[in-house]
Amino acid sequence: MTIKEKLKKLLIEELNLEDVTPEEIEDDAPLFGEGLGLDSLDAVELVVLLEKHFGVEVKDLDEGRSAFQSINTLVAYIEERST
Amino acid sequence: MKTADPVQRDHRDAQWTARSIGTHFGHKFFYLLIRFGGRQTAYFFLSFVVIFYVFFTPSIRKKADYYLSRRFKGKHFPGRLADSYRIYLNLGKALIDRAVIGILGEGKMNIEFRKQEELLNLLKEGRGMVLMTAHVGCWQTAMATLRFLNVPVHLLMQREDGDIDLHYYEHAGIPCPYRIIDPRGYMGGVLEMIGVLKKGEVICVMGDRLLGSVKGAATVDFLGGKVLFPFSAFKIASATGTPVAVLLSHKSSPAGYVLEVARVIRVPRDAGKSEKDFSSYVSEFAQALELYTEAHPYQFFNFYNMWEGHLRNQ
Numbered sequence: 001m002t003i004k005e006k007l008k009k010l011l012i013e014e015l016n017l018e019d020v021t022p023e024e025i026e027d028d029a030p031l032f033g034e035g036l037g038l039d040s041l042d043a044v045e046l047v048v049l050l051e052k053h054f055g056v057e058v059k060d061l062d063e064g065r066s067a068f069q070s071i072n073t074l075v076a077y078i079e080e081r082s083t
Numbered sequence: 084m085k086t087a088d089p090v091q092r093d094h095r096d097a098q099w100t101a102r103s104i105g106t107h108f109g110h111k112f113f114y115l116l117i118r119f120g121g122r123q124t125a126y127f128f129l130s131f132v133v134i135f136y137v138f139f140t141p142s143i144r145k146k147a148d149y150y151l152s153r154r155f156k157g158k159h160f161p162g163r164l165a166d167s168y169r170i171y172l173n174l175g176k177a178l179i180d181r182a183v184i185g186i187l188g189e190g191k192m193n194i195e196f197r198k199q200e201e202l203l204n205l206l207k208e209g210r211g212m213v214l215m216t217a218h219v220g221c222w223q224t225a226m227a228t229l230r231f232l233n234v235p236v237h238l239l240m241q242r243e244d245g246d247i248d249l250h251y252y253e254h255a256g257i258p259c260p261y262r263i264i265d266p267r268g269y270m271g272g273v274l275e276m277i278g279v280l281k282k283g284e285v286i287c288v289m290g291d292r293l294l295g296s297v298k299g300a301a302t303v304d305f306l307g308g309k310v311l312f313p314f315s316a317f318k319i320a321s322a323t324g325t326p327v328a329v330l331l332s333h334k335s336s337p338a339g340y341v342l343e344v345a346r347v348i349r350v351p352r353d354a355g356k357s358e359k360d361f362s363s364y365v366s367e368f369a370q371a372l373e374l375y376t377e378a379h380p381y382q383f384f385n386f387y388n389m390w391e392g393h394l395r396n397q
Contacts, residue, residue, distance in 0.1 A: 014356075016356070032270065039271075039298070040270045040271030040272075040273045040299075040315070041273075041298070041299055041315060041318065043270045043271075043273045043274060044273055044277070044315070044318050044319055044322050045356060047274075047277055047322055048322045048353070057281070058274070058277065058278075059278060059281055059282075060274075060275075060278035060281075060282075061269065061274045061275045061278050063278075064270075064274035064277075064278070065269060065274065068270075068274075
């Protein structure tokens with residue numbers, strides 16, 4: 001399973017996204033607001049998810065702001081921090 | 084898919100307003116009184132202003148009744164009127180005291196900080212600290228005295244347009260000693276708060292008012308009814324392993340305040356995701372606040388119907 005596939009699966013499970021399949025989550029669609037429709041409480045979950053499942057720590061706002069744009073930016077963030 | 088951010092959406096669920104009572108001129112007048120006449124002179128004039136509001140402005144009196152009717156059940160006119168006067172007088176004094184600290188200096192008020200050591204020990208754990216306070220006493224006195232922590236302090240605060248109250252540092256003409264995180268900012272300030280705690284710094288939040296929608300709130304018991312208090316700070320504490328210290332202040336003498344760590348709330352890692360997972364921690368805070376209202380009934384300054392909101396969450 002690729003990082004992207006794992007991430008999408010975890011997003012659905014951990015953030016309790018209803019009526020969404022991994023395939024339906026667009027790689028470039030915004031995660032917050034329009035798009036996947038995540039909210040600020042989900043952002044906390046996302047920080048925990050990244051730490052728990054990918055060993056990646058979001059240390060500050062600037063890092064989070066650029067990483068939390070879309071699935072693609074998140075994957076890039078994980079790959080950058082995991083290597 | 085999900086809809087509407089619990090913190091960022093347009094705050095239409097907020098039942099309270101941070102907007103000040105009174106006019107810009109009125110505030111200026113009191114600031115001048117403090118500067119040239121001192122605290123006692125300002126108190127003297129305040130008593131007349133409060134009489135005007137309490138006796139001749141029923142809407143203002145009603146705002147205090149929500150709390151007073153629960154704290155002092157069975158009391159009727161004129162006892163309730165006297166209680167309204169007392170609570171608004173105390174609110175006015177708290178605002179004057181805040182201005183006194185800024186205009187005349189901290190030395191004009193005696194601030195006793197109990198259990199300082201406990202806060203320092205919590206900080207030594209290296210996971211930052213959430214200081215949870217409430218609209219009681221004079222919370223700004225706490226902010227003016229947190230230098231002993233020796234780490235940056237951040238305050239989650241929403242300042243409304245039209246708020247004409249000045250903070251103590253604005254009176255003093257000094258830079259803001261704490262960094263303000265606006266809950267209307269990017270992702271409700273959540274990422275900022277997590278970043279701050281990861282650096283071992285301090286976040287100060289109000290635990291008794293909901294910023295944003297009811298989605299970020301837990302229903303808990305308070306003074307014989309159900310209220311909605313926010314749980315997002317506990318969720319962040321869980322994500323970062325940060326202790327939550329409930330810090331409450333009360334006026335203990337004409338020129339004195341006591342700040343006290345009412346309790347420390349520990350939220351385990353992975354405590355959960357939803358309201359029910361955090362309601363026990365929010366309850367702990369509500370219990371601390373209820374004990375406070377027993378000890379200092381006229382220093383609780385939430386002037387809106389806190390007990391109405393949970394109905395909208397059902």
